Amino acid sequence: MINEEGARLGVMAARRLAELDCCEIAPGLTDAEFDRIEGLYGFEFADDHRAFLATGLPVSQPYEEGQTWEKPWPDWRNGDPDELREHLDWPVRELLRDVGSGHWNQSWGERPGATEAAVAAARSQLSEAPRMVPIYAHRFLPAGHGTSGHPVLSMWGSDIIYYGTDLLDYINQEFEDPRPEPEEWNPQATVPFWRDYLRPVPQNPA
Numbered sequence: 001m002i003n004e005e006g007a008r009l010g011v012m013a014a015r016r017l018a019e020l021d022c023c024e025i026a027p028g029l030t031d032a033e034f035d036r037i038e039g040l041y042g043f044e045f046a047d048d049h050r051a052f053l054a055t056g057l058p059v060s061q062p063y064e065e066g067q068t069w070e071k072p073w074p075d076w077r078n079g080d081p082d083e084l085r086e087h088l089d090w091p092v093r094e095l096l097r098d099v100g101s102g103h104w105n106q107s108w109g110e111r112p113g114a115t116e117a118a119v120a121a122a123r124s125q126l127s128e129a130p131r132m133v134p135i136y137a138h139r140f141l142p143a144g145h146g147t148s149g150h151p152v153l154s155m156w157g158s159d160i161i162y163y164g165t166d167l168l169d170y171i172n173q174e175f176e177d178p179r180p181e182p183e184e185w186n187p188q189a190t191v192p193f194w195r196d197y198l199r200p201v202p203q204n205p206a
Contacts, residue, residue, distance in 0.1 A: 002047035006148030010051025023061035072137035151187035
């Protein structure tokens with residue numbers, strides 16, 4: 001069972017996405033499909049994320065020139081398992097790429113002199129980080145049954161920003177054109193480890 005508030009938020013976000021008519025939406029995932037996905041990939045969807053995907057599964061959208069992601073929506077029903085695993089691994093993989101290019105989080109202690117050793121030490125730190133689950137391209141929500149209302153994070157290596165105060169706000173921020181100016185933009189960091197990377201909250205995310 002998912003909590004009532006999480007279910008409400010997820011359904012509202014799914015309905016808003018359908019209203020914006022920006023992508024193809026397939027029938028929502030069933031309980032059996034959620035069980036298969038979570039067992040296969042080793043995580044549990046947050047309650048609002050689960051309700052969002054149960055209401056309708058976004059699967060594709062018209063390609064635009066210059067688009068970074070060829071398949072930004074993870075197709076949890078028919079997608080290639082290796083591609084889905086790569087999408088799930090994006091936050092860790094890209095942060096390790098930054099470590100290989102010189103990034104280091106001071107909370108990890110002294111950086112090893114050799115790049116390979118630094119990457120290995122960072123990988124050890126990241127093994128304890130909460131799992132992030134893709135919504136669309138490099139926008140992620142934390143995993144976790146029984147949780148909801150997390151801010152959506154845009155994650156590109158060590159460059160991590162808020163992209164919505166919650167899932168519904170994210171849908172508006174990402175897909176409404178022009179992007180709405182929020183009356184109050186004050187997302188609260190909820191996910192350990194990754195929140196340490198969040199830059200100061202912009203008035204309108206970019």
